[in-house]
Amino acid sequence: MAEPEAAAGGWSTGAAAGFIEPVPMEDDPTELFAGDTGTLDVDVRRVLVRLLQRRFLLADKNPAQWRTLLENQQIIESRLHDLFVRLVVDHDRGIAYKRQVRSAELDVPILLKDDPYNRAETLVLVHLRTVFQRERGIGEMSARVDIEELEQIVLTYFDPDDHDLARGQKEIRTAVDRLAREGLLAEESAGRYLITPLVEVVMSIEKLTELNQWLREQSEGAS
Numbered sequence: 757m758a759e760p761e762a763a764a765g766g767w768s769t770g771a772a773a774g775f776i777e778p779v780p781m782e783d784d785p786t787e788l789f790a791g792d793t794g795t796l797d798v799d800v801r802r803v804l805v806r807l808l809q810r811r812f813l814l815a816d817k818n819p820a821q822w823r824t825l826l827e828n829q830q831i832i833e834s835r836l837h838d839l840f841v842r843l844v845v846d847h848d849r850g851i852a853y854k855r856q857v858r859s860a861e862l863d864v865p866i867l868l869k870d871d872p873y874n875r876a877e878t879l880v881l882v883h884l885r886t887v888f889q890r891e892r893g894i895g896e897m898s899a900r901v902d903i904e905e906l907e908q909i910v911l912t913y914f915d916p917d918d919h920d921l922a923r924g925q926k927e928i929r930t931a932v933d934r935l936a937r938e939g940l941l942a943e944e945s946a947g948r949y950l951i952t953p954l955v956e957v958v959m960s961i962e963k964l965t966e967l968n969q970w971l972r973e974q975s976e977g978a979s
Contacts, residue, residue: 815850876927
């Protein structure tokens with residue numbers, strides 16, 4: 757049997773000897789930038805970043821990223837768990853979002869800060885959730901609101917002694933803008949909004965009932 761051909765200083769590393777030619781590090785296709793030690797494909801990294809940046813990932817708005825999420829859900833969950841963050845994937849609604857892990861037994865550093873809704877945003881949410889529930893209850897597949905109707909309803913919950921109508925309307929429109937940015941509303945035409953299923957995630961039926969009861973009590977007290 758022939759011996760491998762020896763070269764000066766060691767064995768030959770040519771292709772004839774069955775070895776693979778080394779690839780310079782800068783040409784390594786898995787490295788996305790100088791010094792990159794990550795192991796995820798670029799599309800998976802983008803989904804991971806989007807989940808950290810945004811409150812929700814919607815299947816209908818981002819179908820390509822949604823497919824990437826489902827195909828790589830286990831590894832994405834693992835990376836989020838390393839940060840004490842839980843991934844929630846609602847297949848029925850086509851919604852993915854994150855939750856901060858909290859534990860009484862474990863000292864968990866808090867990465868996700870609560871960003872509570874203010875008064876106007878909460879009141880708008882109550883109305884949106886009520887309309888959404890009502891339309892679904894009668895078999896409608898979608899629910900919509902007009903900004904004028906929204907203002908008229910929500911203003912009834914404001915302080916009756918506050919007669920600054922313009923300021924109240926501005927608060928409501930600012931609230932609508934935030935909810936639209938977060939994906940709970942989608943403007944279909946000027947002043948006409950589609951209520952998305954995200955409203956069910958943000959405000960559960962239990963929380964809606966609790967808030968409606970509180971609003972009734974406030975209204976009765978004012979009367």
